[in-house]
Amino acid sequence: MGLVKIISRLLTAWVAFLHPCFASYKALSHRPVSEPDLERWVKYWSIVGALVGLEYALEWLVSWVPFYWEIKTIFVLYLALPQTQGSTFIYDSYLAPYFIRNEASIDASIVTAQSSMVVFLQERLRALWALAWKFAGQVQAQASQPQTASGAQSAPGTGSPAEVVSNLWKAYGPSLVAGLANASPAPQPDRNVTPQSQSTPPVSMPAAPPYTRSPFSTSGEE
Numbered sequence: 001m002g003l004v005k006i007i008s009r010l011l012t013a014w015v016a017f018l019h020p021c022f023a024s025y026k027a028l029s030h031r032p033v034s035e036p037d038l039e040r041w042v043k044y045w046s047i048v049g050a051l052v053g054l055e056y057a058l059e060w061l062v063s064w065v066p067f068y069w070e071i072k073t074i075f076v077l078y079l080a081l082p083q084t085q086g087s088t089f090i091y092d093s094y095l096a097p098y099f100i101r102n103e104a105s106i107d108a109s110i111v112t113a114q115s116s117m118v119v120f121l122q123e124r125l126r127a128l129w130a131l132a133w134k135f136a137g138q139v140q141a142q143a144s145q146p147q148t149a150s151g152a153q154s155a156p157g158t159g160s161p162a163e164v165v166s167n168l169w170k171a172y173g174p175s176l177v178a179g180l181a182n183a184s185p186a187p188q189p190d191r192n193v194t195p196q197s198q199s200t201p202p203v204s205m206p207a208a209p210p211y212t213r214s215p216f217s218t219s220g221e222e
Contacts (some may be wrong), residue, residue: 008069016076020044044087046095047079 020041027037055062062068078086099106 005069008073012069012073012076015073015080016048020048020080040085040088043091044079047087047090050095 023037024041024045027034027041065071075086078084079090080087
């Protein structure tokens with residue numbers, strides 16, 4: 001089953017796209033242009049475009065159809081082979097009459113769809129820009145909240161170690177320095193110096209009178 005699907009895909013690629021692409025090139029490049037060949041391939045690409053559009057729109061449904069690739073390969077052969085010229089028949093019988101009947105409404109629908117698409121894209125871009133701007137504002141607000149909180153909570157014991165040390169020194173440093181200055185010991189006096197020499201000047205004693213022999217003294221005392 002897998003081999004049959006692979007063969008069907010390769011055959012469809014060649015018959016539906018590669019060979020018609022080269023044939024369209026030959027019809028356009030030869031001078032004078034062969035109008036029958038050019039008309040044939042334009043009709044073919046119109047049918048293939050409609051087929052691919054329906055296939056993309058109904059892919060969820062056609063993928064469940066049994067033997068879908070085999071049926072598609074046979075249908076593409078019918079469209080592309082010069083012996084059958086199925087694309088010319090389908091175009092002249094079904095597609096062209098449908099376009100002729102509904103050409104005006106199709107043109108109006110295309111214009112409306114294009115304008116609506118432009119308006120839709122503009123609205124979506126505006127909404128996307130507003131959402132991006134709002135998100136950027138929220139990110140900026142979230143980034144500024146931690147900085148505000150850290151500035152408000154500047155008491156000692158919070159923040160980084162450097163901030164803690166700085167806050168402690170500002171709060172308690174002056175009183176600590178003043179206490180150390182008041183508690184410094186007084187200078188000790190020199191123990192080799194007597195207290196009198198430190199407090200009062202020396203007193204000069206009067207000289208003793210010269211010694212005279214008392215008349216009451218005896219010779220024995222001498």
